Amino acid sequence: xxxxxxxxxxxxxxxxxxxxxxxxxxxxxxxxxxxxxxxxxxxxxxxxxxxxxxxxxxxxxxxxxxxxxxxxxxxxxxxxxxxxxxxxxxxxxxxxxxxxxxxxxxxxxxxxxxxxxxxxxxxxxxxxxxxxxxxxxxxxxxxxxxxxxxxxxxxxxxxxxxxxxxxxxxxxxxxxxxxxxxxxxxxxxxxxxxxxxxxxxxxxxxxxxxxxxxxxxxxxxxxxxxxxxxxxxxxxxxxxxxxxxxxxxxxxxxxxxxxxxxxxxxxxxxxxxxxxxxxxxxxxxxxxxxxxxxxxxxxxxxxxxxxxxxxxxxxxxxxxxxxxxxxxxxxxxxxxxxxxxxxxxxxxxxxxxxxxxxxxxxxxxxxxxxxxxxxxxxxxxxxxxxxxxxxxxxxxxxxxxxxxxxxxxxxxxxxxxxxxxxxxxxxxxxxxxxxxxxxxxxxxxxxxxxxxxxxxxxxxxxxxxxxxxxxxxxxxxxxxxxxxxxxxxxxxxx
Numbered sequence: 001x002x003x004x005x006x007x008x009x010x011x012x013x014x015x016x017x018x019x020x021x022x023x024x025x026x027x028x029x030x031x032x033x034x035x036x037x038x039x040x041x042x043x044x045x046x047x048x049x050x051x052x053x054x055x056x057x058x059x060x061x062x063x064x065x066x067x068x069x070x071x072x073x074x075x076x077x078x079x080x081x082x083x084x085x086x087x088x089x090x091x092x093x094x095x096x097x098x099x100x101x102x103x104x105x106x107x108x109x110x111x112x113x114x115x116x117x118x119x120x121x122x123x124x125x126x127x128x129x130x131x132x133x134x135x136x137x138x139x140x141x142x143x144x145x146x147x148x149x150x151x152x153x154x155x156x157x158x159x160x161x162x163x164x165x166x167x168x169x170x171x172x173x174x175x176x177x178x179x180x181x182x183x184x185x186x187x188x189x190x191x192x193x194x195x196x197x198x199x200x201x202x203x204x205x206x207x208x209x210x211x212x213x214x215x216x217x218x219x220x221x222x223x224x225x226x227x228x229x230x231x232x233x234x235x236x237x238x239x240x241x242x243x244x245x246x247x248x249x250x251x252x253x254x255x256x257x258x259x260x261x262x263x264x265x266x267x268x269x270x271x272x273x274x275x276x277x278x279x280x281x282x283x284x285x286x287x288x289x290x291x292x293x294x295x296x297x298x299x300x301x302x303x304x305x306x307x308x309x310x311x312x313x314x315x316x317x318x319x320x321x322x323x324x325x326x327x328x329x330x331x332x333x334x335x336x337x338x339x340x341x342x343x344x345x346x347x348x349x350x351x352x353x354x355x356x357x358x359x360x361x362x363x364x365x366x367x368x369x370x371x372x373x374x375x376x377x378x379x380x381x382x383x384x385x386x387x388x389x390x391x392x393x394x395x396x397x398x399x400x401x402x403x404x405x406x407x408x409x410x411x412x413x414x415x416x417x418x419x420x421x422x423x424x425x426x427x428x429x430x431x432x433x434x435x436x437x438x439x440x441x442x443x444x445x446x447x448x449x450x451x452x453x454x455x456x457x458x459x460x461x462x463x464x465x466x467x468x469x470x471x472x473x474x475x476x477x478x479x480x481x482x483x484x485x486x487x488x489x490x491x492x493x494x
């Protein structure tokens with residue numbers, strides 16, 4: 001019998017109110033992994049009510065910030081202890097390499113340890129007043145119930161980046177994971193209880209975005225929404241949040257430039273370009289999908305990228321020697337393939353890939369690494385997020401030209417620069433319109449380093465000390481220490 005996964009509300013598993021479930025499919029084998037509860041507005045309401053009650057209950061509200069930090073550290077320990085199990089779950093769910101997921105799971109506890117240390121570092125300040133009898137100071141308070149809607153490409157990592165600062169600040173959460181990757185987020189909620197978090201502090205409602213996700217976004221009790229996903233969905237969420245005057249943190253799409261100058265180490269740049277677009281099958285918001293190559297090294301760089309693309313081992317993501325697994329689900333595969341056709345139709349050349357790998361004995365959603373040449377920056381394949389292993393290699397002649405092309409996009413999430421010229425590296429870092437700029441590397445990340453999207457790539461900050469402000473509100477307190485009578489405001493004083 002197929003395993004059934006249910007919602008996690010108020011510290012316990014709950015069957016869906018409507019009694020409905022849907023299947024989660026292994027993208028490698030196309031077998032059903034499990035069935036998961038199809039959440040409804042009724043389920044969301046129960047989870048939000050649980051989170052709201054927990055926020056106000058002394059078992060959570062009465063904890064010191066330091067004790068909240070202890071709980072986060074214990075949760076980090078538990079995730080570390082359960083890392084192999086969690087990594088396997090994620091690989092089965094979304095097709096990413098087990099080796100990559102194992103690496104991610106080794107880093108996830110570091111996020112929790114980092115925010116555990118920040119929990120009791122959230123401070124206000126005293127403000128000079130116009131009178132010695134007045135004391136004015138600020139304090140930061142938790143917001144309340146946070147609704148977190150998380151994606152399928154790195155479920156646990158991207159959920160923890162919301163959960164850790166939210167809990168460190170004293171909030172409670174209702175998480176709606178992607179319908180494609182529910183298992184590890186449900187397991188996370190179980191581990192939170194095991195770590196000692198009171199029931200109701202972390203709740204999970206599974207289901208579809210248009211049903212459970214929409215109900216969560218529109219819940220009147222929410223104090224904040226944190227979302228990672230597409231720009232289109234983010235726009236709807238921002239509108240809903242704005243209509244109720246609540247905050248939102250949105251990490252959205254990207255169309256990141258990866259720029260290689262003629263003085264770069266070409267071997268390193270080629271590997272950086274490959275890592276930027278073909279790692280995780282290109283299913284990352286920071287994917288370096290537009291590779292700008294200086295004309296003097298364009299052909300050499302293209303040859304090196306193509307050669308490595310042709311030697312990437314494609315297969316079962318659970319196997320140790322596999323370097324590229326399937327795309328996460330059928331619609332995603334069809335979308336990526338359609339963009340390859342669109343690019344060719346626009347005049348680009350399919351230089352390599354773009355088809356199902358030959359000789360593969362697995363039925364899953366596989367696509368060869370794809371390289372397009374002859375593309376121009378005005379083509380759809382260079383302007384719209386594909387979210388797959390498709391790179392467009394574009395030549396340029398001058399620094400001014402490539403800067404204009406790189407910034408000519410609706411997005412501004414990340415950018416890469418490859419050069420041996422320090423002055424150029426600084427100029428480009430300052431002038432690129434992207435929240436993260438990597439120089440002579442790509443995809444480096446740390447819980448300590450803030451990440452913000454520019455333009456349509458998002459609103460707000462994730463990671464770093466700065467993210468704590470996303471989950472707190474600022475209060476100004478004025479205290480009059482003068483014990484004398486308060487002056488009559490209508491009596492003029494000399």
